[in-house]
Amino acid sequence: MTIYSGPVFDMAAKQFGVIADYLEIPVDQRDRLLLPKRAVTVACPIRRDDGTIAVFEGYRVQHHLTLGPTKGGTRFASNVDLGEVAALAVWMSWKCAVTGLPYGGAKGGIAVDTKKISRRELEVLARRYMQELIPFVGPHIDVMAPDMGTDEQVMAWFMDTYSMHQGRTVTEIVTGKPVSAGGTLGRREATGRGVAHLARRVMQDLSIEANGATAVVQGFGNVGSIAASELHKAGVKIIAVSDHTTALHRPAGLDVPGLIAHTAQRGSLAGYSNELASDPKSILTMPCDVLVPAAVERVIDANVANNLRCRILAEAANGPTTPDADLILERRKDEIFVIPDIICNAGGVVVSYFEWVQDLAQFFWGEDEVMRREYQILDTAFSNMIERARRDDIYNRTAAMATGVERVRAAKNTRGLFP
Structure with missing residues (x-):
C-alpha cells in the first residue's frame, strides 16, 4: 500500500520495476529506492480580487536526500495531484544521478488553472505556497525551479518570500530566476x-x-x-x-x-x-x-x-x-x-545546478561557459548510455535508468540505514 496513486506514479513504479529486475535488486530493497522520503501537502488560502477567499491545494515531494539536497520544478496546473508530483520527483532522481549531479529528485505543484486567476492572485498564491513550505525547504535541503505554469517571475517571488523570512537575500533557494535576481545566463x-x-x-x-x-x-x-x-x-x-x-x-x-x-x-x-x-x-x-x-x-x-x-x-x-x-x-x-527523457531533457537541471553553484559562490559565468559545460555533461551521460546499451544489448532507456538507479543505490548502501 502507498499514498501515491494514479497513472503517472504507476508508470514510474513500473519503469523502476523493469530496472530493478534488470539489476537484480532484492525485493526487500526496492521500496527504499522507489518511495519518496517526504511528501508535504499544504492548503494555500488567498483573497481573490473580488474579495472572496479561495483555497488551493499544493504539494512538494522530496524523493531522496542521499546525495545532497533535492532539486526539482514547481508546476501550476489544474490536473496536478500527489501521484503525478511523486512520479516526477522519482524521475528527477534518476536524471540527476545519471548526469552526475549531487542532488536527489523533488517536484512540487499547485492544482490551479493559471488562466483563471489574475496576475495579482498568481503572485499571492506563489508567495503563500512558498511560505507554507519554508520549514521543509532550503538551499541545502530542497531547491525549487520552474515547470509548467511557472516562470522566472514566480521563482523571483519564491526567492523574495524565503529571503524575507530569513532576513537576508538567499538567491540559492531557487533556480530559474531572472538574471537580475541572481539567475544564470542560459537557464x-x-x-x-x-x-x-x-x-x-x-x-x-x-x-x-x-x-x-x-x-x-x-x-x-x-x-x-x-x-x-x-x-x-x-x-x-x-x-x-x-x-x-x-x-x-x-x-x-x-x-x-x-x-x-x-x-x-x-x-x-x-x-x-x-x-x-x-x-x-x-x-x-x-x-x-x-x-x-x-x-x-x-x-x-x-x-x-x-x-x-x-x-x-x-x-x-x-x-x-x-x-x-x-x-x-x-x-x-x-x-x-x-x-530517453532523463538524459534528453536534463539540460534544465544541469544549468540549474550551475545557477545554484554560482549563487553559493557569488561568482558568475558567461553564457558561452554555461553552454559549454552543459553540453559536456550531456555528452558524457549520453556516451555512457550508448556504451552500456551496446555492451549489454539493451534498450537506451534501460541503460540510462539503470545507471541512475545504481548510483543512488550505491550511495544508500555506502551510507547505510540510519537506526
Missing part, C-alpha cells in the same frame, strides 16, 4: 538547447544531414519552442508543431521565428493560421527524422508507438512514453533511436 534556454544538441548528435551518428532533415515538435512551450528554434538554426525543417490549442503542418517547413513571435504575443499557437491547421492527433505519427514530444506525460502509448514514423525520438517532456510503448520501441530500436 531559460537550457532544456530546449540540450534536446536539440543531443538530437543533432544522433543525426550525425546516423548520417542524417541537418539540411533537408525534418522535425515535428509536439508541445510549443518554452522547451519545445527553443528546441524547434535550435534545430531550425541548424538547417532542420520544422514541418509540424502543436500545443494545447492547435496543430500546424507545412511540408516545406514552418516559419519558426514567426511562430515564436506569435506565441510570445498571444500565449499560444491559436490564431496563427487557419490554412496550416492540422489534426493534433496526427502530429506524433507524421513521417519525420526527429520527433520531439515536449508537452506532458504518457502521450506515446502502445498504439502510437506502433505507428511512429520518425527516425529519432527525442523526449523533451518528462515521461512521454508509457511502459507498454517502451516494449514496442525496444523491439523497434533498430528503426527508431530513443533519447
Whole structure:
C-alpha cells in the first residue's frame, strides 16, 4: 500500500520495476529506492480580487536526500495531484544521478488553472505556497525551479518570500530566476538547447544531414519552442508543431521565428493560421527524422508507438512514453533511436545546478561557459548510455535508468540505514 496513486506514479513504479529486475535488486530493497522520503501537502488560502477567499491545494515531494539536497520544478496546473508530483520527483532522481549531479529528485505543484486567476492572485498564491513550505525547504535541503505554469517571475517571488523570512537575500533557494535576481545566463534556454544538441548528435551518428532533415515538435512551450528554434538554426525543417490549442503542418517547413513571435504575443499557437491547421492527433505519427514530444506525460502509448514514423525520438517532456510503448520501441530500436527523457531533457537541471553553484559562490559565468559545460555533461551521460546499451544489448532507456538507479543505490548502501 502507498499514498501515491494514479497513472503517472504507476508508470514510474513500473519503469523502476523493469530496472530493478534488470539489476537484480532484492525485493526487500526496492521500496527504499522507489518511495519518496517526504511528501508535504499544504492548503494555500488567498483573497481573490473580488474579495472572496479561495483555497488551493499544493504539494512538494522530496524523493531522496542521499546525495545532497533535492532539486526539482514547481508546476501550476489544474490536473496536478500527489501521484503525478511523486512520479516526477522519482524521475528527477534518476536524471540527476545519471548526469552526475549531487542532488536527489523533488517536484512540487499547485492544482490551479493559471488562466483563471489574475496576475495579482498568481503572485499571492506563489508567495503563500512558498511560505507554507519554508520549514521543509532550503538551499541545502530542497531547491525549487520552474515547470509548467511557472516562470522566472514566480521563482523571483519564491526567492523574495524565503529571503524575507530569513532576513537576508538567499538567491540559492531557487533556480530559474531572472538574471537580475541572481539567475544564470542560459537557464531559460537550457532544456530546449540540450534536446536539440543531443538530437543533432544522433543525426550525425546516423548520417542524417541537418539540411533537408525534418522535425515535428509536439508541445510549443518554452522547451519545445527553443528546441524547434535550435534545430531550425541548424538547417532542420520544422514541418509540424502543436500545443494545447492547435496543430500546424507545412511540408516545406514552418516559419519558426514567426511562430515564436506569435506565441510570445498571444500565449499560444491559436490564431496563427487557419490554412496550416492540422489534426493534433496526427502530429506524433507524421513521417519525420526527429520527433520531439515536449508537452506532458504518457502521450506515446502502445498504439502510437506502433505507428511512429520518425527516425529519432527525442523526449523533451518528462515521461512521454508509457511502459507498454517502451516494449514496442525496444523491439523497434533498430528503426527508431530513443533519447530517453532523463538524459534528453536534463539540460534544465544541469544549468540549474550551475545557477545554484554560482549563487553559493557569488561568482558568475558567461553564457558561452554555461553552454559549454552543459553540453559536456550531456555528452558524457549520453556516451555512457550508448556504451552500456551496446555492451549489454539493451534498450537506451534501460541503460540510462539503470545507471541512475545504481548510483543512488550505491550511495544508500555506502551510507547505510540510519537506526
